[in-house]
Amino acid sequence: MEEYLAKRxxxxxxxxxxxxxxxxxxxxxPDELRADELIRRIRKDEGESIWGKQQLHGSxxxxxxxxxxxxxxxxVGTKVYDILSHMPKGGLLHLHLGMVVQVDKVLRMGLKYPAMHVRTSALLTADNLTTVLPIFRALPQDKWTTHASLTDPLYVPDSWVPIQRARKNFxxxxxxPEGFDRWVTDWMVINPSExxxxxxxxxxxxxxxxATSMVSQGLIFFLPLWEEYVREVFLxxxxxxxxxxxxxxxxGEKFMIGADGKKNVPHHEWLRVYDRVIASVxxxxxxxxxFLGSKLIYSVVRNLSLxxxxxxxxxxxxxxxxxxxxxxxxDLVGHEDSLKPLIYYAEPFLRFLEKQKELGVHVPFIFHAGETLGDGSAADMNLYDAILLGTKRIGHGFSLIKHPRLMELCKEQKICVEVCPISNEILRYCGSMPMHPLPALMNQGVHVALCSDDPAVFGNMGLSFDFFQxxxxxxxHGLGTLRELVWDSIRYSGLDEDEKGHAFAMLEGQWNTFVKFILDKYSKDTARGQP
Amino acid sequence: MEEYLAKRxxxxxxxxxxxxxxxxxxxxxPDELRADELIRRIRKDEGESIWGKQQLHGSxxxxxxxxxxxxxxxxVGTKVYDILSHMPKGGLLHLHLGMVVQVDKVLRMGLKYPAMHVRTSALLTADNLTTVLPIFRALPQDKWTTHASLTDPLYVPDSWVPIQRARKNFxxxxxxPEGFDRWVTDWMVINPSExxxxxxxxxxxxxxxxATSMVSQGLIFFLPLWEEYVREVFLxxxxxxxxxxxxxxxxGEKFMIGADGKKNVPHHEWLRVYDRVIASVxxxxxxxxxFLGSKLIYSVVRNLSLxxxxxxxxxxxxxxxxxxxxxxxxDLVGHEDSLKPLIYYAEPFLRFLEKQKELGVHVPFIFHAGETLGDGSAADMNLYDAILLGTKRIGHGFSLIKHPRLMELCKEQKICVEVCPISNEILRYCGSMPMHPLPALMNQGVHVALCSDDPAVFGNMGLSFDFFQxxxxxxxHGLGTLRELVWDSIRYSGLDEDEKGHAFAMLEGQWNTFVKFILDKYSKDTARGQP
Known part of the structure; x- marks a missing residue:
């Protein structure tokens, strides 16, 4: 038997x-080992006391x-969450800029601007609140209206109402007014019943x-608000x-709407503002x-013409x-299962790589690929193209586990997978976290950066929730797993080598504080549970 | 671009x-290649015409x-199903004997025997039909009752009523009587609403x-009915x-109930009857x-004492x-997540292997293992023990995809995985078939026998439904995949080498007929759809 246990x-x-x-x-x-033991014990205890079979929530x-x-x-009420919310997270590498800030905050930002207007395609009634969505847009002053309300029987569908009035007179x-807030924010998130x-x-x-993206975009795509919004992303x-x-x-849009309500702010101005906000934060x-700053991944929707x-x-x-x-x-974004596959754009992509050589600049592809349940479908095949085109990381890679050779290539070519567990679950690629392929991927030795994708829509603000799940x-998974995920989020980031050096040094300090936090707060706590 | 496509x-x-x-x-x-093209085209067509996004079923x-x-x-109405139902399947290697025959047939068998009685723990009412289940049992003649009905207000809970009367007077x-049939058979299957x-x-x-197993067991565990039942399994x-x-x-039970209603039929008598039915069929x-006969895997529930x-x-x-x-x-059967892990029985299992050497007999373990969503849980760890104890095949192995070294060992040691897709989905290990790990496992080169597990309970009679899904x-997957799965179901079976030789020769003939069937029936059919 001893021999058996040793073999085992x-x-x-x-x-x-x-x-x-x-x-x-x-x-x-030694401190990390003690902290690891602690969090495993707490997870086990809460696995029974909070998530056990006896803990029913209704049926x-x-x-x-x-x-x-x-x-x-x-x-939010668990000790594991408390611990993880104190963990330094390093970098967040898969995040759609328009879907980061809590929706009620975004709405509050919008409400400050007299230029901001809202319209609907039909008069709002109790029956159509969940089918008629708000369209926002900042208008130039000469187009501002004095319409009173979206809910007045005299409302002419598709006519703009100033947001402040629309709210006040809802x-x-x-x-x-609270009903207005509820209606708008319900359109900006995914609810459990959906x-x-x-x-x-x-x-x-x-x-x-x-739909959520259409609603929030109208608010965010207005430079003064965008500047506030970006600051809030960082903070x-x-x-x-x-x-x-x-x-x-x-x-995808060539111009953003400026402070004057005119759609005339070009891309380089967006970047100047972005830069300014980083510096000011x-x-x-x-x-x-x-604060290690931020860099952007240039993205367009995967349905453009060549x-x-x-x-x-x-x-x-x-x-x-x-x-x-x-x-x-x-990168290209949007629903992989229904929009154009990467192979469709192979020629411009290959030319892009050539041009970079000529110009001596380097802009890696960082492709979404394999965010699908398909087996051999076009979206699943995107993984081949992403890797052949030299993708620096893979966005989602949900179907990567099906591809033994591609997993090897990820390891050989140091391609990291941006895994978004909560996003995958809410978008119904898996029924719950235990069905997620992440453990299989990690056991194969594929490097992973844990990401939140669209926290404003899913409610997984920050990264603590994804780490929790x-x-x-x-x-x-233990403390060592968490550490590796955090370090990988810097290793595989777009930071340059100097920046990474600084980042690791900074992380080291944060991590020690974190380990001390676990030991200080919880070692007494669980000692009580011991024999 | 050509170079790119070649690399791709x-x-x-x-x-x-x-x-x-x-x-x-x-x-x-050449015929197989044509048939392969045909079934792929039909799958694609039906993927749109039957399963397409436009085809809503309510919401x-x-x-x-x-x-x-x-x-x-x-x-059942698809062409793909028609084709697969004509496919020779080879062997069915993962099947729980008590859950094979359609429940209405089992009930009809039970209704023939005056010895068969039924009882409930409470008087049946419209309100408790889904919470009170029927308990069946064949009784010795001196215990037969004349109670009239389960639904009579005078019914004394837990008293036996002859099944025929219970039905007639429902x-x-x-x-x-139809309500009786519905009540009983609803207790023997899993419904979508559940x-x-x-x-x-x-x-x-x-x-x-x-619960389904408790209900059906009372009917089946009666030698005369069991004999009929086993015949029906084969047919x-x-x-x-x-x-x-x-x-x-x-x-697990040492005695079955005999024709005289006494619980005194020992195991070797069960086997004699089994043998007799094979011969008679x-x-x-x-x-x-x-008909290549049948062999049994000796099973007990995974909660026995040592x-x-x-x-x-x-x-x-x-x-x-x-x-x-x-x-x-x-093998051991039952819910892996809640019952005893294999390691608990390691000592008796190791002694069992020793004794086999001494006796010169060979009874391989064919363990259920990894039928779980756990990651490193006891049920997931069963995979290590199953392999270390020399399991011939792995039942389910749902979590095997998480274990790179174990998948290699499966290949090296020719351990086949009995994958039960519909069972896994209905028992909620995956939300639907596209979430199932089978494609990942197959791409890793792990050999698989496709199985139906408990078709009476799930409604996936035979193997055509699992193949369909x-x-x-x-x-x-193409025709070659199907062929390989069918051949593996013989290769990895408990048939001896002679029997396998005969089986492959027989299969070859059946397969040719099957390919001819596809070509004859469907080559005209889809030609119409072509340009």
Missing amino acids: QNLIQEDRARRVDQNAVYRSS EQLFPGMEFLTSREKI SEALGG AYGTHNSPDKIWSKFY SSLEDGISYTEPRCMF KTTLRNPSV EDMEWHLDNCLALKREFPHLIAGF IFVASDI | QNLIQEDRARRVDQNAVYRSS EQLFPGMEFLTSREKI SEALGG AYGTHNSPDKIWSKFY SSLEDGISYTEPRCMF KTTLRNPSV EDMEWHLDNCLALKREFPHLIAGF IFVASDI
Whole structure:
């Protein structure tokens, strides 16, 4: 029997030897080992006391890693969440810039501007609140209106109403001003009844997802608000221990709406503002060294014509030359299952790579690929093209686990996968966290950066929720796993080598504080539970 | 660009080179290539015309491989199903003997026997039909009762009523005799509203699953009925092109109820009857060569004491020596997440292996393992023990995809995985077929036998439905994949070498007929759809 147990231990080690958190040269400190034991014990305790079989929520069975939208409130009350929310997160590498800030804050920003207007395609009634969405837009002063309300029987569909009036005069029957806020913000998030009820499949939930983006875009796409918004992206990320962000920014529109309400602000002006906000946030922080700045991934929707794609690739190169420190890569976004596959754009992409050589600039592709349940479908095949085109990282790579050779290439070519667990679950690629392929990917030794994707829409603000979901759905992940994920988020970022050097030094300090926090706050706490 | 496309083609081939259906020495015939093209085209056409985004079922989105219990009727009407139902299936290697025959047939068998009685723990009313289940049992003649009905207000809970009377006198308010049939059979199957609504998690749906087994067991565990039942297992399997079955048979009870209603029929008598039915079925078939017989996997529930386990292992060896051609292996069954892990029984299992060497008999373990969503949980860890204990195949292996070294060992040691797609989906290990790990496993080159597990409970009679679900959820699987799965079901079976030789020769003939069937019936049909 002893012999058997020894063989067993060996086999387990062999099987886990490829794991990213096993390969690390890094050796845990005694404090880390104690903290690791602690958080594992707390996870186990809460697995029974909070997520155990006996803990029913109505008729619903609770379990660790269950559907996020129904368990969010419960998560916030756990010790594991408390610990993870104190963890330094490093970088956040997969994030859609227009979907980061809490929707009520965005609405409040919009309400400050007299230029901001709203319209609907029909008179709002109690019956159509969930089918008629608000369209926002900042208008030039000569187009400002004096229409009183969206809910007045005299409202002419598609006519603009000043946002402040629309809110103030929102009919009492629909909840008054608070009803307006509820209506707008409901259109900017995905609700549990949609994700797990009415829209319970990727195709259907994507339709609601597109709607949220249409609503928020009208507010954000207005330079004065955009500047505030970007600042909030950085500040709220810092609040959750995120030192660096690398958001996808949509450059599909050639002009943003300026302070004068005219749609005439060109791309390079967006970048100037972005740069300015980074600098200004640095000056306001008590400890500016924890803020490593931000770079953008130039993104367009994956349905452009070949000519338009060519234009954007050239434009991206031009911006890169003007703002070398701000452009981290190029990507296509949108529903992979229904829009154009990467192979469709192979020729312009190949020319893009050629031109970079000629110009001596480097803008890596950082492609979304394999965000799909398909097996051999066009979206699944995107993984081949992403890798052949030299993608620096893979966005989602949900179907990567199906591809043994591609996983090897990811390891050989140091391609990291940006895994967005909560996004995948809410967009119905998996039913809950225990069904997610992340553990399989990690056991294969593929490097992963954990990301939140669209936190404003999903409610997974920061990164603590995503870390929570993957941590409680595994008995294997420990403190070493978390550390490796955090370090990888810097290793595989678009920061240059100097910046990374600074980042690691800074992280080291933050991490020690974090470990001390766990030991100080929780070692007494669980000692009580011991024999 | 041409260079790019060539590199791309190479990479795709490299990535798929490990697939089981690529490694095969076998070269497809021209007819097979044509048939392959045909079925791929039909799958694509039906993917749009039947499962396309436009095809809504109420508010529900249809898609290929969607939840089986809501799509079963639609599946039956497809051409892909028609084709697959004509496919020879080879062997069915993962099947729980008590859950094979359609429940209405089992009930009809029960109704023939005056000895068969039924009772409930409460008087049945419209309100408790879904919470009070029928308990059946054949009684010795001196215990037969004359109670009239389960629904009579005078019914004394837990008292036996003859099944025929219970049915005849089932209250009109509850539907009369048909209401009785509905009540009983509803308790023997899992309904969509349970799997996808009230019991939508593995832990909860397992509770209903246990109930179905309790109900059917009372009917089946009666030797005269059992004999009929076993015959029906073989005949209904043959009807779907299954030539060989290797069911798990529960030997936990030491005695079955005999024709006299006494619980005194020992295990070796069960085997004698099993043997007799095999022989008798052979004599009734027009073409007996398509029936390759059946062997049993000795099974007990994974919650026995160590002493009881020891007894059963010894008993299994004794039966193997008496019926060497009938005992194919040994296994534990039941919910892995909540019952005892394999490691708990490691000592008796190791002794079992020792004793086999001493006795010169061979009864391989054929363990259920990894039927779980856990990551490093005891059920997930069962995979290590199953392999270390020399398991011949792995039952389910749902979490195997997480274990790179174990997948290699499966290939090195020729361990096949019994994958039960529909069972996994209904028991909520995956939300639908596109979420199933099968394609990932196949791309890693792990050999798979496709199985139906508990078709009476799930409604996936035979194997055509399971083949359908995995075939339509992939753009990669083709006729070669199907062939490989069918051949593997014989290769990895408990048949001896001679029997396998005969089986392959027989299969070859059946397969040619099948390919001819596809070409004859469908080549005209789809030609019409061509330009």
